[in-house]
Amino acid sequence: MLRSYAKGIAAMLRLPAEHPQNWFRNAFTHLMDCPHGNWWFFVWHRGYVGYFEQTIRALSNDPDFAMPYWDWTQQPGIPEDMFNGVLTPTDRAYEPYTGNVARFTSFIKPALQAYWNGLNSAQRAQLNARGYATFDLLWDDVTGFSESAHAVVPGNAAYAVTSGARYLSRFNRGLDKKTAYGVSPFIVNAGLRPASFNSPNITLSFTSSKTASHVMAPTAATQFSILEAMPHNKVHNCIGGVGAIDPGPYGNMTNFLSPLDPIFYLHHANMDRLWDVWTRKQIALGQPYLPTGPDLQTLANEPFLFYVNSSGQYISGNAGDYFDATAFSYDYQPGFGEKCVEERHVSNVGKISPLQATINASGASVVVPAPLIQGLGGEAGQTSLVASITLPRPDGASAPREFDVLINAPEGVTQVDADSPYYAGTIAFFGPMMHGMKMSNDATFSVPLRKELGVFSNAAGASATLNIKVVPSGGQRAPALPLRDVSINAL
Template sequence: MTELDQVLPMSRRKALFGAATGAVAIGMVSSAISATPTAPAAVASPTQLPPTKPARWHRLRVDDPATPARVLESYKKGIRAMLALPPSDPRNWYRVVMIHAMDCPHGNWWLLPWHRGFVGMVERIVRDLSGDPYFAFPYWDWSVTPRIPDALFDDVLDPSHPAFLGSFEEFKHKFEKTVAGLPCWKASKKPDGLFDHDTQYGHLLQRGYRFPADFWFDLGESPASKWFFDRNHTRGLTRAKPDFDAIVRKATSRQTVLAALGPNDFESFGSAKGSNHHRGVSKGLLETQPHDFIHGVVGGLMREARPEDGPLGAPMGSGPGGFLQGNMSPTDPIFYLHHTNLDRLWDVWVRKQAAIGGPILPEGYKTESSEGQSNYKTWAKEKFLFFIDEKGAPSKKTTCADYIWPGEFDYDYQPGTAEELVALAPESKIAPQRFAAEVRNPAISTIQAATCTVAVPSGLTQTCSYQAAPASLVANVELDFAHHASGAVLHVFLDPPSDTRELTPSSAHHVGSILCPNMVHSTIAVNLNLNQALRAMRECGRLTETRTLKFRIGTQQALPDLIADKMANSCGDAVCHIADVKAVTLVTA
């Protein structure tokens, strides 16, 4: 599949958005002991998977009855110990969370390797402070369990617990002096006297953080959005109502996950190449669906749907709030269980690729020569400068190449959703093709949907509508969101029926949903797989041989009803503008 290079601008204080990216091979063969590659010794391009050895630590499914109670008990003990550390200790729970807020990548091909390093770093700290030498993070397989597991509301596994800070004011009062004195705010020069951009401060400047006041503004002082929430608004789902709605269930379903693991090259699976890990480019399916919607629903971007909301759910900005919606998301302990599952799926993709002889890393990784530049070298040499070790000292592992393989942390996974893909994955038999759509009525508001049409070869939609289709048809949708659109959910329909009552997430025509994350005004590009909708349309007799496909992209039925009036309150206008569709491109993968 060709690379989806939709390069997007990035402005200050923009909450970055993501794209699943990277490669890992843990060689899981059973739920007991699996083979794990060791980390490469240098940045040099690997020509094959590294040698394997039995893993020392095992990441288990959190709600598997066979998972020992000790796992979550040790996690609680580690959290309490980290919360009790003084602000001056880099291992303090909130100090660790601030590493994510200052450095995390989204919307480019560094998201998965960076988060592997971050989650592995915290795992080591919890293991050390809990006193449990066997501790490893469990993972939350949301495809199997489409709700927050009940155990994750216990004690300090819930960020509303009194052990956590109760307000932004309390947080800032406790940490302001420490943050102001961090060495990351100090500028450094090269031997020639020029400013050194490859330092912590150089990286902060790329995110628009000139001094601590910029950072605090994003955390809780911006009138447009915030990343720190008070004790009564830490999660969007509760113990009494922990279940996903229909939209999130579809975004995290096994079918969606299998589609997300379908691309046949690293750049397509991991999203477009970025200039650096601080700037978003384009979201892959794994990122725009399960990753984003878990962050959105647990982060309380939208409240629970009510009957008066209509078939497509609650309006934007109506949720109670919660940490997972912003860059302080690791404040919620569930963050690590979410990202371990994404890391596990990354492994499944790599082993699927290895089974069909496909590429597992960016272009150029098989080239042994150290001369010249390649996508792999650009990706592998990117600096990650904020990580620490289990004792709080700066990590000596400072490049993406250090986190290509999980051998750095010596873990494996109990098999979960999509494991079967490794044995069943067919190699694509259709050459990559691209089809640009003609966008009509690009504006999306509370009373209007955007529409577009695209011509495709005869027979392509039928070919991609079968369970064992030789290729996937993917829609890349580029959107320019309005500044007040945080929490808006857009729904994409293929050849939508004329009866607007059928425009629901359960419709055969529903391709998928797009969540506008907690950010200031931004352009994003997302990928949606059409195969599932094509199959559903064929099975109910609605898939025709037409060579022109029509798309509808909007928030709800395009009718000026009570829903539109409520959503309009978010922006103070009678009609609330939400986004503009910049481009839609279909790609075969």
């Protein structure tokens, strides 16, 4: 499959910039249209990866090609074969296009501008809602130019030079320890436990926040589900260099031209597989796996207007066309998570009232009763506790994108390793601030709390006070984030 994948990529690289199936033009579909932080995240990427799989099938002349998925829970490192030839964006085959920003600009910008000029009114309306009222604003996100700073911000550039297109290498291909925790069985199982496709209580929700349109930029109402925020965002950032080379420039996977790295599709195939696992779990429980009532029509009728099919034709459709993987005639070989289908775990959310934390100058504080601590486990029939944390996203040229959640860390402790008894996980923002983001940049993240945390280990059958603070990850020099709201929910 990877040999056919490489053949297809090579064919896409050879297509002229004007061709809709050109490798770079295909990635621009993601920059112009992809949803993150809302309930269309899974279904939009299913359509995008599905048409791409069919394109590779056609251009590789392999009618049996099926996109492999990268099960990072069981293999927490980029598969070694993904460093062979065009399967890595650092290969010399990319050099004629991405050797430097001037070369990339001269190759792709004229064709992209011509495409933009031919867009219809419905497409323009969606781009305008995304924050791209003009082509120049879109191109600013390619180069990282900031209007407010009147300068290029390296970390915000969607373009990455060939030599720096992927941070991880053949000899350093393992996920760092905090990313490995973000894709660990505990986190992924927690992400599969919610009982609803979407819920105002983000702990209960499999998907991120409900919005009026899939192209709306994140706002103060944005809530990230566990699977999007932790495995998805953290893997993107790790491969792109967040934490290791802050504040940039980063590799492809860190920003919205991330599909320029072929690992993108294996990563998203695994995200899509987990959606399929969750769907089958819901069916096994006899529970809805999509919204009900008017919400179902709202979700299904959302127009997706920028896809390109395997014949190189632009097509438009609605989200409902991609609710089922059979739209592309595929299913998945078993991987991590299948056990939840057999266990048929019923969520505890709703049975136990959320515990509201008190916000203070150093973070937040909340008391967890002894029965909840004694029920911790994360296995079927046991309770997981999840902290829902609302915080502001810092803006600026060198603002961190990742933040560690610390529980009962001693005063002055702001840097910990993944195996620290104070480490609860890492909050990861994917991509730079978007043009459409206005005054408020608050967002809510769900962070599952492992029973191995020191505060639970030391409870000894009693209640426990959790003192929560959020600090920049990786030792960046920035203050702890002020918290807007924190609650503890049972899952």
